Amino acid sequence: MKRRTLLATGAGAALAAAMGMPARAQDKTKVGFIYVGPINDGGWTQHHHHSAMEMVEHFGDAVEFVYQESVPEGPDAERAITQMALGGADIIFTTSFGFMDPTVNVATNFPDVKFEHATGYKQADNVSVYSARFYEGRAIQGTLAGRVTTTNKIGYIASVPIPEVIRGINSAYIHAKKVNPDVEFKIIWIFEWLNPAKEADAAKALIEQGCDVVLQHTDSTAPHQAAREAGGVYTFGQAADMAEYGPMPRISSIIDNWAPYYIDRVQAVIDGTWSSVNTWDGISTGMVGIGEISDVVPAEVKAEAEAMRDAIAAGEYHPFTGPINKQDGSPWLAEGETASDGDLASMFFYVEGVEGDIPS
Amino acid sequence: MLRLEKRPQPSRAWTYGAPVLAVILTIIFGMGLFAILGKDPLIAIKTIFWDPIFGPFAHFYRPEIVKKAAPLVLIAVGLSFGFRAGIWNIGAEGQYIIGAICGAGVALAFYPMEARWLIFPLMIVVGLVGGLLWAMIPAILRVVFKTNEILVSLMLVYVAEVLIKAFSIGLLRNPEGFGMPGSRNLRQYPSAANLDLIPNTGFHWGALAALMAVVAAYILFTRHQFGFNVRLAGQSPRAAGFAGVNANRLVILCMGISGALAGLAGLFEVAGPSGQILGSFPAFYGFTAIIVAFLGRLHPVGILFAGLIMALTYIGGQAAEAQLNLPAAAILTFQGMLLFCLLAVDVLTNYRFKFGQREAR
Numbered sequence: 001m002k003r004r005t006l007l008a009t010g011a012g013a014a015l016a017a018a019m020g021m022p023a024r025a026q027d028k029t030k031v032g033f034i035y036v037g038p039i040n041d042g043g044w045t046q047h048h049h050h051s052a053m054e055m056v057e058h059f060g061d062a063v064e065f066v067y068q069e070s071v072p073e074g075p076d077a078e079r080a081i082t083q084m085a086l087g088g089a090d091i092i093f094t095t096s097f098g099f100m101d102p103t104v105n106v107a108t109n110f111p112d113v114k115f116e117h118a119t120g121y122k123q124a125d126n127v128s129v130y131s132a133r134f135y136e137g138r139a140i141q142g143t144l145a146g147r148v149t150t151t152n153k154i155g156y157i158a159s160v161p162i163p164e165v166i167r168g169i170n171s172a173y174i175h176a177k178k179v180n181p182d183v184e185f186k187i188i189w190i191f192e193w194l195n196p197a198k199e200a201d202a203a204k205a206l207i208e209q210g211c212d213v214v215l216q217h218t219d220s221t222a223p224h225q226a227a228r229e230a231g232g233v234y235t236f237g238q239a240a241d242m243a244e245y246g247p248m249p250r251i252s253s254i255i256d257n258w259a260p261y262y263i264d265r266v267q268a269v270i271d272g273t274w275s276s277v278n279t280w281d282g283i284s285t286g287m288v289g290i291g292e293i294s295d296v297v298p299a300e301v302k303a304e305a306e307a308m309r310d311a312i313a314a315g316e317y318h319p320f321t322g323p324i325n326k327q328d329g330s331p332w333l334a335e336g337e338t339a340s341d342g343d344l345a346s347m348f349f350y351v352e353g354v355e356g357d358i359p360s
Numbered sequence: 361m362l363r364l365e366k367r368p369q370p371s372r373a374w375t376y377g378a379p380v381l382a383v384i385l386t387i388i389f390g391m392g393l394f395a396i397l398g399k400d401p402l403i404a405i406k407t408i409f410w411d412p413i414f415g416p417f418a419h420f421y422r423p424e425i426v427k428k429a430a431p432l433v434l435i436a437v438g439l440s441f442g443f444r445a446g447i448w449n450i451g452a453e454g455q456y457i458i459g460a461i462c463g464a465g466v467a468l469a470f471y472p473m474e475a476r477w478l479i480f481p482l483m484i485v486v487g488l489v490g491g492l493l494w495a496m497i498p499a500i501l502r503v504v505f506k507t508n509e510i511l512v513s514l515m516l517v518y519v520a521e522v523l524i525k526a527f528s529i530g531l532l533r534n535p536e537g538f539g540m541p542g543s544r545n546l547r548q549y550p551s552a553a554n555l556d557l558i559p560n561t562g563f564h565w566g567a568l569a570a571l572m573a574v575v576a577a578y579i580l581f582t583r584h585q586f587g588f589n590v591r592l593a594g595q596s597p598r599a600a601g602f603a604g605v606n607a608n609r610l611v612i613l614c615m616g617i618s619g620a621l622a623g624l625a626g627l628f629e630v631a632g633p634s635g636q637i638l639g640s641f642p643a644f645y646g647f648t649a650i651i652v653a654f655l656g657r658l659h660p661v662g663i664l665f666a667g668l669i670m671a672l673t674y675i676g677g678q679a680a681e682a683q684l685n686l687p688a689a690a691i692l693t694f695q696g697m698l699l700f701c702l703l704a705v706d707v708l709t710n711y712r713f714k715f716g717q718r719e720a721r
Contacts (some may be wrong), residue, residue, distance in 0.1 A: 068678070070688040072640055075642070083417075083682045162539055270577075
């Protein structure tokens, strides 16, 4: 309590910083999480929360865990984060892109609290950013989709037009096309991350248009349900394994696993070695997990996909390796050239062959 | 036997007493709710109602309450005109959003020019007009085609929500935002920022506007013919007709006032606390303001207090979520109880309890 009161004033903050480390070593480390959705949303937030709980289990009594769910992006977020900092949190994870500016704003007021913002790009002395290379998983999905489709039409339920989603579409398309030159993608944007009703409608519309593989960048299981009802349609789990829909329609999945990162970062705070970093991890560290490929996929296709997974994990293969042209035919990557992280982070174009326009 | 008997006149004492009793009842029921959730009810109530004003971090929470109350009061004062006259603008949320889009649009059109004397006043005017015009749609449809303004104004909220999403990824998207949705942050644009008039009080231009609206509404209601017409139309439309009140003009005026004030609230919010045009900008202020208007008895001063109390439940509720790990839904339930209790207690204004048998006729 005394420390909190001290922290409340500017002078107190400086004082606490000066004598902070030894005092903190005796304290429990207080770890806070700010979530954009409810902790049982079945997708994005639930996975962050699961990973956070794994982190808490790992440290046991050494950490005190607080969280706030369903925090709207905007001014409420800034208050929620400030509250948590005032409440004595040592490190605060803010797990949605929309928390970026609020996190950075609060961080300037609390120089001795560590902040970790997911999926953003604004770093500061006490603000790290972290994200996952989900496009690596999309490459494997694209390969599987291109192989299993018989109608050569692949549906894609896209969420919000931001670079991450566009990267996913491009990565899946490139790899589907590579194994099956006849594929075409049909993309439906629903402009939300989680909306079971809209997702189901989108899946049904895609299936009616002849798609027999439906990829999704949305978080609910509704598309799997629609695919199961239609029969003969393949799907992939998103964020969660969604194994309950296997072996058909769900034939594999991309799993978000933040636990190793959270354990790592909290350990750094406990050890006093925390520093601001920009982390973008993929399959190699396990941040992006590839769910078990079910047996309805032919064995040689499964082996092909697993080989790609291992090559990506080993750093031998980059999903965006040239030659790749942009949608308008202009060259992007030359033969053998791989995409820079900067290009990937701001990707806002389709690659050649994808039909339609990015909504704006 | 306990029974209800209609009062010959609404009770004056209960008109003012009911909201207070409703708040007390909400606290009692809320304590039950928190106890069921396994939290210490006294600590929960203290966290919600006491700590934000008098607790150790009050210096942080008090400005937050002002920031939260400002748009609620501003919108609710506007709504009170229509509600008194029996004109139901349910779509203040939409007018609030459109005001924000219009005001922010003006600011972003001038970016990065620095001319606060020109840009900020222009934003205020355009934000106000934007909200006003959005409210004119249901108003004119009602006057000309006799449509139901409740439905039309409500539906237009959904249209406005789609519009702000479209603008946040389209026309107003921040060109330096790495392709992410959302406009530039107006708070970081000195010519457009709606900052605290007195630093660290939360008292920004929107709060000033809210106070001015309260005073203006008070004068209109007590001293002006228009306020009389509004009240008359609400209590007895026929009498109002005989008194020469033009019903159509009243609809246009009441909808216009509420739309303009909601638009203003949106503009001040987007230029200040929120800062950005974003799909998540709508924060239900337009709907919450309806509760505030009724909690405040449609009286400007009452609305001022109701807005502050509502803001307190938001701020304190969030604090309780964070500090006691209460689920978000529990706070929503708690706020819902407030309206529910108010409606229930309202019975006392028009009825009284009587013991014993009904008297023989």
